[in-house]
Amino acid sequence: MPLLDVRDLTVEFPTRRGLLRALDRVSFGIDAGEVLGVVGESGAGKSLTGAAIVGLLERPGRIAGGEIRLEGQRIDNLAPEPLRRIRGRRIGMIFQDPLTTLNPLYTIGRQLVETMQTHARLTDAEARRMAIGWLDRVGIPAAAQRIDAYPHEFSGGQRQRVVIALALCAEPALVIADEPTTALDVSIQAQIITLLKGLTRDHGTAVMLITHDMGVIAETADRVAVMYAGRVAEIGPVAAVIRHPAHPYTDGLMASIPSLEHRVNRLRQIDGAMPRLDAFPAGCRFHPRCPRVFGRCTEDPPELIPAGPTQAACWLHADG
Amino acid sequence: MPMAEVKTLEAVAVSHFFDVSRPFLQRVFTREPRRSLRAVDDVSFEIAPGTTFALVGESGCGKSTIARLAVGLYEPSAGDIMFENQALSSARAQPAMRRRMNMIFQDPYASLNPRWRVSDIVSEPIRAFRLARGSREVQGRVGSLLAQVGLTVRDGDKYPHEFSGGQRQRISIARALASEPDFLVCDEPTSALDVSVQAQILNLMRDLQQRLGLTYLFISHNLAVVRHMSDRLGVMYLGRIVEQGPAEAIFRRPLHPYTRLLLDAIPDLEQVGRARTPVGGELPSPIAPPPGCAFHPRCRLANERCRVEKPVHVWAGDVQVACHAVEEGRDG
Numbered sequence: 001m002p003l004l005d006v007r008d009l010t011v012e013f014p015t016r017r018g019l020l021r022a023l024d025r026v027s028f029g030i031d032a033g034e035v036l037g038v039v040g041e042s043g044a045g046k047s048l049t050g051a052a053i054v055g056l057l058e059r060p061g062r063i064a065g066g067e068i069r070l071e072g073q074r075i076d077n078l079a080p081e082p083l084r085r086i087r088g089r090r091i092g093m094i095f096q097d098p099l100t101t102l103n104p105l106y107t108i109g110r111q112l113v114e115t116m117q118t119h120a121r122l123t124d125a126e127a128r129r130m131a132i133g134w135l136d137r138v139g140i141p142a143a144a145q146r147i148d149a150y151p152h153e154f155s156g157g158q159r160q161r162v163v164i165a166l167a168l169c170a171e172p173a174l175v176i177a178d179e180p181t182t183a184l185d186v187s188i189q190a191q192i193i194t195l196l197k198g199l200t201r202d203h204g205t206a207v208m209l210i211t212h213d214m215g216v217i218a219e220t221a222d223r224v225a226v227m228y229a230g231r232v233a234e235i236g237p238v239a240a241v242i243r244h245p246a247h248p249y250t251d252g253l254m255a256s257i258p259s260l261e262h263r264v265n266r267l268r269q270i271d272g273a274m275p276r277l278d279a280f281p282a283g284c285r286f287h288p289r290c291p292r293v294f295g296r297c298t299e300d301p302p303e304l305i306p307a308g309p310t311q312a313a314c315w316l317h318a319d320g
Numbered sequence: 321m322p323m324a325e326v327k328t329l330e331a332v333a334v335s336h337f338f339d340v341s342r343p344f345l346q347r348v349f350t351r352e353p354r355r356s357l358r359a360v361d362d363v364s365f366e367i368a369p370g371t372t373f374a375l376v377g378e379s380g381c382g383k384s385t386i387a388r389l390a391v392g393l394y395e396p397s398a399g400d401i402m403f404e405n406q407a408l409s410s411a412r413a414q415p416a417m418r419r420r421m422n423m424i425f426q427d428p429y430a431s432l433n434p435r436w437r438v439s440d441i442v443s444e445p446i447r448a449f450r451l452a453r454g455s456r457e458v459q460g461r462v463g464s465l466l467a468q469v470g471l472t473v474r475d476g477d478k479y480p481h482e483f484s485g486g487q488r489q490r491i492s493i494a495r496a497l498a499s500e501p502d503f504l505v506c507d508e509p510t511s512a513l514d515v516s517v518q519a520q521i522l523n524l525m526r527d528l529q530q531r532l533g534l535t536y537l538f539i540s541h542n543l544a545v546v547r548h549m550s551d552r553l554g555v556m557y558l559g560r561i562v563e564q565g566p567a568e569a570i571f572r573r574p575l576h577p578y579t580r581l582l583l584d585a586i587p588d589l590e591q592v593g594r595a596r597t598p599v600g601g602e603l604p605s606p607i608a609p610p611p612g613c614a615f616h617p618r619c620r621l622a623n624e625r626c627r628v629e630k631p632v633h634v635w636a637g638d639v640q641v642a643c644h645a646v647e648e649g650r651d652g
Contacts, residue, residue, distance in 0.1 A: 041514035042485075155602050185378035185603060186541070190585040212514065215587030239592045256519035258548035260571070260588055266526070267519040267548065273484045274514075 001072060002029030003206045004053070004174050008066035009076075011045075011052050013277075015060075020277045022048055024230045025066065027304070032173065035200065035207040037221030037238065039214060041274055044227040046210045050176045052076075053208070054091055055083045071173060089119040092167030092205075094196075096179035098159035101166065102151040108135075108162050109147035112169055119170040134165040138195060157188035161195065168199055175200060178210045193220055214257055218242055226250045229274055229285040231301075236310025246307035247314045249286045284315070292316060327405065328503050328535040329367045329390060334399035336360040336385050340607060357607050359385040361559035362399070367552075369502070372529070372536040374550035374567065376543055376582070380606050381556040383539045387507040390537050391423050403503070419449045422496040426508035428488035432480040438491055439476030442466065445499040465494040469524060486517035493524065497532075505537045510545060522548060543586055547571055555579045558606055558614040565639030575641045575651070577619045613644065621645035 011023040023045050030036045038046045051057050053068055055078070068076040075086055087093070095101055103111060112131035116122055122130070128147070135143035138161040140154075151159055160180065167175055180196065181189040197220055200207050209221055217224050218238060225235040226247065234247040245251040255268035272289045275281060281288055287297040296315045307317040341347060341354040360382045367373040375383045388394045389401055392408050401408040403417060422445075425431040432441055442462045445451075452458045463473040469490040480488055489509060496504055506525070510518040522545065528534060540546050546553060547567060554564035555576065563576040574580045601618035604610055613631050616622040623644075631642040645651045 041516065157602055186543075186585045187378065187581055188602065190587070193587070213587065214515070214589055218589050218592050219587040242589055242592060253516055254589065256516045257589060258519075258522070258544040259590070260544045260547055260583070260586060261590055263547055263568075266523055269519040269523055270516040271520070273486060273517065 001069075003032045003034075003071055004030040004208070005069040006049075006053065006066070007069075009049065009052060009063065009068060010065035011048060011057065011061055012064040013061045015278075017278065021064075021280075022061065022230050022277055023052065024301075025303075026227075026230075026232055027066075028225050028232060028235055030174070030206040030208060032206050033201065033204040034223065035197070035209055035221045037217035037224040038208060038210045038227060039212065039217050039224055040227035041212060043229075043274055043277070045230040046212075046227050047178050048230075049227070050093075050178050050208060050210050054087050054093060054176060055080075056087075088115065088172075089170050090173050092170065092172040092175045094160075094163055094167045094175065094177040094180045096182050098156070098163045098183075099151065101163045102159060104151055107148050107150055108154075112147075112166060115166055116169050131165075131169070134169050135162070137199065138162070138165045139191070140165075157184055157191065160184060160188075160192055164192070164196060164199070168203070168205070171203060172205065174206045174208065176208045176210070179212070180209070181216060182211065182213070189216075196220075214242070214254070226253070229280060230277075231285060231313060232304060233286065233314075234307075234310055234312040235304065240309040244308065244310075246310050246312035246317060247286075248290050248292050248316070250312075252289075252291075284313070326369055327366045327402070328369045329373075329537065330402040330405075331363055331365050331386070331390070332400045332402060334360060334363050334386075334389060334396045334401060336382075336389060336394060337397045355607065358559050358609070359606065360389065360396075363556075363559075363561050364399075365552075365554055365561065365564060367503075367535055367537060369535050370529070370533050371551040372538050372549055373552045373554065374538040374540065374546040375554045375556055375561075376540055376546045377556035378541060378582075378603055380558070380603060382559040382606075383541075383556050384507055386556075387423070387505045387537065387539050390505050391421050392418070393423075415449065419445075419451075419499045420501050421503040421505070422499055422501040423505045423507065424489075424492050424496050424509045426511050428485055428492055428512065429480075431492055432488060432495075434480055436479070437476065438466070438471075438478055438480065438483075441480070441491060442476070442494045442498050445495065449499050451498075451500065461498070465498055468497065468528070469494045470520075484517070485513050486520055489513060489521050490524070493521075493528070497528070502533070503535045503537070505539070507539045508541070509538075511540070511542070518545070525549070543582060544588075555582065558604065558609050560614065560642065561640075562615065562643065563639060563641045565637075569638050575636055575639060575646050576615075576643050577621055577645065577651070578615050581618070613642075619645075621651055623650075 007027050009026040013020040040046045063076050109131050113127040116127045132143045132147055140146050181192050221238045224238045224241050226233045228249050234250045245254055252270040270289055283299045284297045284302055287293045302313045302315050304311040304313050305317045336359050337356040338359055340357045377383050439462050442465055443458050446458050446461055452461050471490055510521050538549050550567040553567040553570050554561040557578050563579050574583055610617050612628045613626045616626040625644050631644050633640040633642045634647045
């Protein structure tokens with residue numbers, strides 16, 4: 001059984017104009033030590049999936065169906081207090097903007113010490129020593145001196161390093177990283193990805209890496225889930241999904257990314273845009289934009305179907 | 321110089337400073353001197369008609385300042401911006417020249433007036449420059465502009481919030497084309513868009529360039545997008561162009577250590593599971609750039625000379641590069 005097991009996760013938002021189903025039967029698993037990339041365009045439901053797992057759905061959103069299990073234990077139906085204990089101790093979180101995670105009024109040392117002491121019995125001296133160790137591990141130079149600095153005294157890249165230390169210092173089993181490098185410059189982004197990858201591998205941490213950047217996924221993830229309009233369109237080993245995409249959406253997405261290796265005259269484009277939450281079409285949600293659409297697609301929403309090394313929610317693969 | 325005589329745009333030793341001093345009284349009390357930020361430092365480049373010159377670099381390198389200088393939104397602190405061999409500063413009084421250049425901004429949510437209908441947004445330049453007479457002729461122009469960017473005439477009656485990000489960027493492009501310009505400055509035009517939509521906009525921009533013979537100054541931090549769009553390329557670091565030349569030559573064989581770092585740092589689809597060796601170091605503050613070559617604290621080829629002496633541009637084939645290591649041949 002995978003460390004994180006998400007099955008048929010459905011999230012709904014009741015509105016005056018009716019029920020909006022933002023996530024529709026999303027299923028995937030992540031093993032210990034594995035990095036699952038979750039990729040998709042804005043509004044596809046990637047961040048919502050992460051928020052649902054850690055119980056941080058914004059009202060009036062709610063989990064309307066499905067199960068989330070962490071190390072075999074159901075966590076989708078917990079009361080706020082036990083859930084809070086799991087979050088932070090067994091699930092660490094890294095967000096795009098480090099300034100929203102760090103408290104500007106506390107030194108980073110105090111925030112690290114507090115986090116570790118909340119989740120383990122440690123004396124102040126022990127916790128401080130470990131905090132310096134973590135800052136050192138995430139590559140903050142002169143950690144012993146910098147531990148008493150405030151978040152604003154660090155650069156953007158260093159702040160994200162502190163956030164990573166904060167997410168990992170309670171040694172969680174699962175880390176959910178939501179666009180961890182999107183706000184950073186490319187040369188800094190490379191440093192952060194290498195760091196995250198190395199630390200989670202050393203500790204056997206499962207990682208759910210949410211990003212819109214397929215390049216980051218290619219380098220970092222073991223498997224990838226491609227989301228479209230609140231559903232998983234395709235999931236499989238990262239090399240297979242990138243080189244031999246089975247879903248027409250994944251195929252179009254890969255072809256629309258300009259390459260560094262060679263220049264083409266025209267990029268392949270997917271015409272149109274992803275439908276809004278309140279206007280999902282019947283059947284496969286991609287069918288109005290799909291170049292290979294046929295009769296069944298317009299009526300019948302496809303489930304994930306094995307398609308070679310990956311699984312794709314596409315009727316093209318229905319016969320094997 | 322391996323370039324044609326006619327230049328749509330030329331930057332001649334352009335610098336731009338921002339005053340970042342504290343307020344006067346505070347300076348008096350703390351005896352602090354004035355401080356200035358050198359956003360653009362002695363930058364020169366040329367853009368031939370009908371081609372795309374791209375500027376690439378990380379945040380704070382000065383690329384957006386150049387975009388604003390190029391259309392006359394800022395005036396250079398030193399040097400000159402020339403539009404078709406005529407200084408832009410002298411053209412301030414000439415609406416004819418201003419009509420011929422326009423700008424496309426990064427954020428299609430902030431650059432369109434939310435209270436105006438799309439047809440009013442697109443027709444404003446037509447009315448401002450008196451390019452059409454009477455409302456029927458104006459509306460006819462608006463209709464053909466909207467069609468040109470892949471929208472319909474009926475979209476003109478809507479407001480910007482009714483459109484997705486990609487469609488809004490199409491509206492921005494239609495507005496930019498309304499004054500019938502020859503030269504467009506595109507400041508990160510697709511950075512706020514999803515990749516599949518980015519492909520639509522990039523294709524549209526290339527089509528329009530071919531159809532209308534447009535000249536682009538294309539600013540981006542995304543090297544893959546730049547590679548797709550540019551004929552010539554300038555790589556910026558802390559206000560200076562460290563390497564410039566034909567884009568193909570630079571992508572094939574990057575010379576400056578910073579260009580190599582950038583190309584190496586980009587996660588690429590074709591390198592699944594690559595184990596990388598990232599370059600350490602942070603971007604220095606442009607208020608207090610390192611002495612000598614600004615890149616030396618992060619450069620593995622740096623030696624004593626790089627720490628002291630500012631490198632000047634030297635030619636290496638078609639490419640100009642500002643690096644002591646390349647000049648001396650110690651770049652391995």
